[in-house]
Amino acid sequence: MAVLHTHTRRLDYHPHLHVVVPGAGIDRHRRWRRLDSGYLFNGRALATVFRARFLDGLRQADLEMPAKLPARWVVQCQKVGKGLPALKYLSRYLYRGVISPKQIVAFDARTQQVSFRYQESKTGTTQLRTLDLADFLWRLLVHVLPSGYRRLRDFGFLHGDAKRTRALVQIALRVQIPPLPPRTAAVLRCRTCLSELVAVSQSPLLRPST
Numbered sequence: 001m002a003v004l005h006t007h008t009r010r011l012d013y014h015p016h017l018h019v020v021v022p023g024a025g026i027d028r029h030r031r032w033r034r035l036d037s038g039y040l041f042n043g044r045a046l047a048t049v050f051r052a053r054f055l056d057g058l059r060q061a062d063l064e065m066p067a068k069l070p071a072r073w074v075v076q077c078q079k080v081g082k083g084l085p086a087l088k089y090l091s092r093y094l095y096r097g098v099i100s101p102k103q104i105v106a107f108d109a110r111t112q113q114v115s116f117r118y119q120e121s122k123t124g125t126t127q128l129r130t131l132d133l134a135d136f137l138w139r140l141l142v143h144v145l146p147s148g149y150r151r152l153r154d155f156g157f158l159h160g161d162a163k164r165t166r167a168l169v170q171i172a173l174r175v176q177i178p179p180l181p182p183r184t185a186a187v188l189r190c191r192t193c194l195s196e197l198v199a200v201s202q203s204p205l206l207r208p209s210t
Contacts, residue, residue, distance in 0.1 A: 001158060003090045004151050007098060009118040010129055011139040018093075020086050023079075025156070026165060032172035038079040047075035094152060098143045107133075 001020045008014045024034035051073045058065055080086040099116060105128070106115040114136040120127050131139070145151060157165040170177070188197040 043077040
């Protein structure tokens, strides 16, 4: 599961990916195999391979690259147990905007400046940053994804087309998913007597055209 994140807590432009990788999977013999230890793969080797393939993809797409590219890209790999803490952490970025309205503490109409607070990741302290209104709005709009882009993508047995593999995983882990309860139509009631309303006819304007 890969999540695209495009900014820091200071609203600086910083595109990067958060990827949740299970430490187990279905092998070629259709058996469930899990890691014997908490080590999955070397982070530095991952950074080298990812950098090479990413730049190669840019060249094949005829996209212009910056003149100076860092020779070493940063990759952080760490074990998060069953993954629930990582999923909760990433879900906060998927279901909220670039900045929460509660973080905006002041707007000076005279100087056209916006002040907002954020939490410093290294120290855990709350900091205050003030930007010109135009700069603040630009930092919000630059993180709006272009049409056709997605912030979340699933791979492996979580992919939408991997139903057979997902069924093997459920069998191997003895997972039983209860069926969803049937949906019932909403009951419309009269505002005066609270009796249930029954449809007796339909307007020609609401009927589907043939």
